[in-house]
Amino acid sequence: MKIGIPTEIKPQEYRVALPPHAVAAIVQHGHEVIVQSDAGSHSGYSDHDYIHAGATLADDAASVFAAADMICKVKEPQPDEYELLRPGQLLFTYLHLAANKPLTNALMKSRCVALAYETVTDSYGRFPLLTPMSEIAGRLAVQAGTWFLQANNGGAGVMLSGVSGVMAGKVVIVGGGVVGENAAILAMGLGADVYVLDARMDRIRELNLRYGSRLHTCLMSRPQLHALLPHADIVVGAVLMPGDKAPHVVSKADLKLMKPKSLLVDVAIDQGGCFETSRATCHEDPVYQVNGINHYCVANMPSVCAQTASVALSNATLPYVLELADAGWQQAVKNNRFLAEGLNVCNGDLTIETVGRLFDLPYKNLADFR
Template identity: 55%
Template sequence: MKIGCPKEIKPQEFRVGVTPTTAGEAVRHGHDVIIQAGAGLGAGFTDEDYIKAGARVADTAAEIFASSDMIVKVKEPQAIERKMLREGQMLFTYLHLAPDPEQTRDLIASGATCIAYETVTDERGGLPLLAPMSEVAGRLAPQVGAWTLQKANGGRGVLLGGVPGVGPAKVIVIGGGVVGTHAARVAAGMGADVTVLDRSLPRLRYLDDVFGRDFRNRYSSAAATAELIADADMVIGAVLIPGAAAPKLVSREQLSTMKPGAVLVDVAIDQGGCFETSKATTHQDPIYEVDGIMHYCVANMPGAVARTSTIALTNATMPYLLDLADKGWKQACADDPHLLDGLNVHAGKLTYLAVGKALGIDVTPPQVILKAA
């Protein structure tokens, strides 16, 4: 199979979908790997590194899209890239379709088979291809939030860990999953006063058993959220409903109850954001203010630490990439129902229920698609 990896073109996105290590493994499996010139530079990989691994280097993305059976990326294809997809081609990347009707329509129209990293599951009900970037984003959230809290950036001028005689910042993390747990660990490690909100009692018991001395947890209700954010210096939104749009858990009206200069960090922005006032930003222009509250809503947070993120991501995606290349999507998905969960679009049909509900589009179940194929 011809596997193509174009350079990411989303603003300030420095990750790459295929590393030289991944390329070398694919070549050893008998596949032809084509990398766009300069695609890996942001993550510290040169064209020569790919050539040594056995890959070919192409000058343009157009050449890669035209010649490849499978396109491997990091971020969702941008409009110019979606125009280059074709019927029968496979796309393997993050998609986050629920808040993005334009992308969804374009992918359906392309006729391509689109498998989303973020909806591939595992036998424990986890999301193994989302987890590495959730870990990175979670650990970044207190770091970028602390920067936003600085007075020069519009924040309250509060040091996350405080100093002797001055109390630490109060940090509320909404969601106790992978993102929330890593965010809480780092914020607590920086000396902040941290509380995690979650609706799962088993998850709260786990957090209490493992991290009870590091941070507190509470059951997530509208009343608890309202109470805690009113006294917070930083609120980290870490809520995820797989494949679906994130619920809005903090309204614009509630901003008036918060301390002026408090910070909202919305890690759920890829799925539309969990604060009513959230809108996607970039690393180049990451923050904005609404009603005196600072918002950090960068849609590709892990791109800021591109080398760490790229290696972590490709460690997780490589076995699936090789399976898809070795067997083709039909056999690979037939053999692995968890990979089939990643199928979002195929041959002009939407196949992921949560996206269909979010966008009002008819859905053909992936099992039906697979049986017909």
Template identity: 50%
Template sequence: MIIGVPKEIKNNENRVAVTPAGAAAFVKNGHQVYIQKSAGLGSGFTDEDYAKVGAQLLDTIEEVYAVAEMICKVKEPIAEEYPLVKENQLIFTYFHFASSEALTKAMIASKAICLAYETVEKKDRSLPLLIPMSEVAGRMAIQEGAKYLGKPTGGRGVLLGGVAGVKPANVLIIGGGIVGTQAAKMAAGLGANVTMMDVDLQRLRYLEDIMPANVDTVISNEYNLEEAVKTADLIVGAVLIPGAKAPHLVTRSMLKLMKPGTVLVDVAVDQGGCIETCTPTTHENPIFIIDGIVHYCVANMPGAVPYTSTLALTNATLPYALQLANKGWVKAVKENEELRKGLNIVNGDVVYKGVADAFNLPLEPIRLEEEIPA
């Protein structure tokens, strides 16, 4: 198979979808790998690193899309890339379709095969290609939140861990999954008072057992949430429904209950966000303020730590990418149910319920009779 790896062009996105080690694995398995020049530089990998393992370098993103049967990316194609996607081309990346109707319609029109990292799912319902970036984003949420609690950036002027004689900050984490767990570990480690909320009582029992003494668990409902936001200094939205739009749990009216200078970090913003007033921002302009409340809503948080993020991500994605390359996508998804759940759009048909529901589109069955060459 011909593998194409374009340089990410989303604002301040420095990750790359295939490392030199990954390129070497593809070449060893008999595949051709085309890397856009400088695609790996943001993550610390030079063009020479790729050339040494047998990858071929191309000057432009247009050349990569034109030659590749499978495109490996980190983030969803943006508007400039829409015309480059070809019919029957396999695109393997994070898509988060439910948060963008424009992207969804563009990929339907392209008639490409869109296999989304975020909906590849194991039998235990875990999301193996989302977990590594959720771990990074959860930890970053606290780092960034602590930074923006500073007065120069509009925050309350609160030190997360406090000092002797001064109470630490109150951190509220909404959602007890991977993001929430990692955020709680970081916040607790820095000495904050942490409250975790989730609707799953069994998950809260587990978290109660593993978390340190400065982490409390509370069942999530509207009343409890309204009470909790009144005393929080930093609120982390960490709610995800796989492949679907996140629900708005923190509403605009709740901002009036918060203390001026409270910081909101919505980690789910690339899937629509669980904080109503959050809209996607970039690392270049990461925050905005509404009603005196600081909103940090960067849609590609792990892109700020690309070396760590790229290695964490590709450790998880490469085995699946090799299956797709070695077997072809049809055989690979037939034999691997985890990969089959990653299919979101196939040759113009929406085949993933969360995407269809988000935009009232017809949900089509996955047809795997034969593979059409790219």
């Protein structure tokens, strides 16, 4: 199979889908890899590194898309890439369709076969291809938060760790999954006073056993959240609804409860955002203010750690890339029901019920394609 790796063109997206060591593994399996020139430059990989790994270089994205049977990307296709997709071509990347009706329509129109990293599951009900980026995004949520709490960056001038005689800052994390736990790890490491709210009592017990008295855990409820918001310096939104739009856990009216120049960090912005006042931003202009509350809503947070993120992502995706390339997508999804969960669009048909209901689009049962 011919596998294409185009340069990412989403604003300030610095990652690459497959680093050279992953390309070498694919070539060793007898497949051909076509890489757009400079695709890995922001992640620290030169064209020479890819050539040495056995890849062929292409001058532009059109050449990559035209030559490849499977396209591996990091972020969803951008409008300039929609017309490059063709019927039957396999696309393997993050899609987040619930937040993007134009992309959903474009993929259906192209009649490609689109598998989304974020809906592939495993035998434990986890999301193995979402996990590495969730780990990074959770930690970056607090790292970015400390920066934008500084007065020179428009914040309230709070140091999360506190100092002798001054109380530590407070971080409230809504959602105790992978993002939430990793945000808590970094916030606790900085010495902040950290609260995690989650709707699952079993998850709360897990976090309590793991971190003990260092971490405050609460069962998610509106009264509990409202009690914490007035004291929070950073609120991290880390609510995941697989394949669906994120729910709004903080409303516009809730902002009046918060301290001036405190910060909301919305890690669910790829799925539409879990704060009512969220709108997607980019790394060049990451923060805006609503009613005196700062919002950080960058839709591709891990891209600023491009090398770490690219390696972490490929560590997770490479086995699935090889499975798809070795067996072909049809056999691969028959053999692996967890990989089959990644199928979002197939030959013009939508296969995600939540997205179909959200956008009032027809959809087919995933079982029809296995």
